[in-house]
Amino acid sequence: MAESLNKGxxxxxxxxxxxxxxxxxxxATLCALSIGTNYALIGVSNIKFMDFIVFFGGFCxxxxxxxxxxxxxxxxYGLINPLGFVPQVxxxxxxxxxxxGLVGGVIGTKLRSSSFQGQRLRxxxxxxxxxxxxxxxxxxxxNIVYAFSFNVPLVVAVFTGAPMTxxxxxxxxxxxxxxxxxxxxxxxxNIMRQRICPS
Numbered sequence: 001m002a003e004s005l006n007k008g009x010x011x012x013x014x015x016x017x018x019x020x021x022x023x024x025x026x027x028a029t030l031c032a033l034s035i036g037t038n039y040a041l042i043g044v045s046n047i048k049f050m051d052f053i054v055f056f057g058g059f060c061x062x063x064x065x066x067x068x069x070x071x072x073x074x075x076x077y078g079l080i081n082p083l084g085f086v087p088q089v090x091x092x093x094x095x096x097x098x099x100x101g102l103v104g105g106v107i108g109t110k111l112r113s114s115s116f117q118g119q120r121l122r123x124x125x126x127x128x129x130x131x132x133x134x135x136x137x138x139x140x141x142x143n144i145v146y147a148f149s150f151n152v153p154l155v156v157a158v159f160t161g162a163p164m165t166x167x168x169x170x171x172x173x174x175x176x177x178x179x180x181x182x183x184x185x186x187x188x189x190n191i192m193r194q195r196i197c198p199s
Contacts, residue, residue, distance in 0.1 A: 066101020131176025
C-alpha cells in the first residue's frame with residue numbers, strides 16, 4: 001500500500017498529497033547531506049554543495065520537497081553555525097536557500113527524464129547558468145538583510161562583500177555545470193527504473 005501511495009505521488013509530483021514517509025526520508029537524507037558537506041567545507045569560504053543538493057532535491061522530487069530541504073538545512077545549520085548566529089540573516093538565508101529547490105522543481109518537470117545524449121555540453125552550460133542566476137538573487141537578498149541588520153549602507157555592504165559574492169556565484173556555476181548532467185544520467189540509468197525520481 002505504501003508503495004502504491006509513493007508511486008502515485010512520483011507519477012505526478014505536483015499533485016497535492018499528504019506528507020508521507022517517503023518524502024520525509026528524502027528530505028531528512030538530503031538535509032543531512034547538505035549540512036554535512038557544509039561542515040566538511042567550513043574552511044573553504046563560499047564554496048559549498050548545499051545549494052546544489054537543494055536544487056537536485058527539487059529537480060528529482062518536486063519544488064515542495066526541494067524548498068523544504070533548503071529551509072530545513074539552514075534552519076539547522078544556521079542555529080549551530082560556527083561562523084556565528086544573526087537571527088535576521090538566519091531567517092533570510094533559510095528562505096533564500098529555498099529558491100534553489102523551487103527552481104530545481106520547475107526545471108525538473110521539463111528535464112527530469114532527459115538523457116542529454118549529444119547535448120551534454122549545451123546542457124552543462126545551461127545548468128551552470130541555472131546555478132549562477134539564483135545565486136545572484138540569494139546573495140542580493142542576504143546582502144540587503146545584512147546591511148539592514150548591522151545598519152550598514154547597502155552600497156557599502158554590496159561592494160565590501162563583492163569578492164565573496166563573486167566567488168559564491170562562480171563556484172555554484174561550476175558545481176552545477178559539472179555535476180548536474182552526470183548525476184542526472186546516473187539516476188536515469190539506475191534509479192528512475194525503480195521510480196524513485198518521477199518521470
